[in-house]
Amino acid sequence: MKKLLFVAGILLSGIGAKAQTQGSIGLNLYGGYTFEDQISNNASYIEIQDGFQYGIGAEFYVRPSKSIELKYLRMDTSTPVFAPSLTAPFKVGQINVGNDSSAINYVLIGGNNYFQTANPSLIPFIGLDLGLGWASGDQSTSARFAWDFKAGVKIKASDVVSVKLQGYFQTIWGSYGSETYYYPGWGTVTYPNNSSLYQFGLGAAFAFDFK
Template identity: 40%
Template structure:
């Protein structure tokens, strides 16, 4: 049994490369550790805990070094809302559901390990600790190294940053004609480190 495992590993990570060609479609499976962060707003702050982000998506290559990507990610986490003027804080478990469209550029140098940079835009559907959800704008930037193999499978090691932008009340400013209410926003910045398993269908 051990011999079969060694043969499989040798085939998967052999020095030959199966590069993504023009017109390739890759199924990506994502898994990463996302660090905790604080979100500040006018009347308090929200602490978002750390946890696992996972999901899947498709990558289409109109050119060999450039891809268009559509993906879904889910981040299950704890949420601790601290509002000093409130009688009770809101604590519990929640989640972020990301639907993002974007792309990657690969700096292909002919080696097995190919650096890349990418990004995306979309929405974050936030589930609160006690039910309900809220949909807001989200964006992502990322970078990493894609390790090609002789099989249809590739592995990418990646760092990424996803931000959710949510309205959080209004600020009042005095103008020529009197007070003016301006929409205020809260920003979350979630940094993650993880891996992507890609399955090339072409």
Template identity: 40%
Template sequence: MKKYSLLLFAFLLSAGMMAQDRGSVILNAYGSYVFSDKVDFDYGHIKVGDGFMYGAGFEFFPQKSSSIELKYLRFDTSMEANVFQYNSNKRVDGNGAFNFILIGGNHYFDTGNNAVPYLGGGLGMAITEGPNGGSDTNFAWELKGGVKIKTHSKVTVSLQASVISTWAAAGTDTYWGYYGPIAVQDYAVSYQFGLGTIIGFDLK
């Protein structure tokens, strides 16, 4: 099986490159492994487990080397919340999920090879499902980079590293200014670091 995988990889690298044309629309299927994270806030913390993130989206090329991307990603994971209040520690364990809706884009550094590096990012929202039910919608952003492998077919394979960050309001911090106390919004920030693969299908 290992020999067949090496042969397939060698074929993808040796195949002639099919350039992404202006006006192309790509249907992308996403899959990645996401590492665990610990989110701290004023009165406790939440441990977010590792897991598998998956989703789908569309990528439109207004120019040959730049794209606009709209996608949906879902990350099912375990959550452990520890909240400190009134000299006690309240702990809640269970399963939750992050649902990301992001719009952004990529820039491809096409040098004539069939392995094309790229960088990209996006902005959007994260709908977080907690262990006890209910959901909360917050701001999210993404940074990513990788390599897209192109072939003569309409199918492409991308290897990508990414980070998606969610910002949730978590109380206020008080600072003393010239005119007295000033309340400033505090945020709990999570970071989902992922390594994965994208399978693209050219719809043009």
């Protein structure tokens, strides 16, 4: 926690620094590794397995150090569902073998803030985005409220081309819960409506800035 506070202090100390020309437009091509999550309901649970996330974003600099970005992100993954077996010893096992493909999708809009450093080619940033997310595939396709937070550094190779290295946290509220499974002689397994997806990832983006 102390290390996180120290890093946050360094970032906040640079508020107001110039990172881009006001009115310029950026194109970001995203790629990252998103870690797994698990949604539980008593003895049953869904695993949202880790995978590669990719996407694209359009960024507009309303001020030299502040921008608004609209982006789409997608992660193809597997979502195995686990529940107790119908016979003794009632061990928990996967009940949707061969039918567990899914994709996590986001459409988000939000703001980024860039900060000054001693090296003008290294520009730390933080950002917060709001929008919609949905898990397409075998579990659910309904869009729900989603948001993400990201922090990283923009490394400028030239005035046009940069690489963004970042860590991110994403969530879709109530992303799972509408699916009910029935087992003869056992009953139903239903995931609550408030089962939300929480995922952390590490990634990068190729950024192209145009004045």
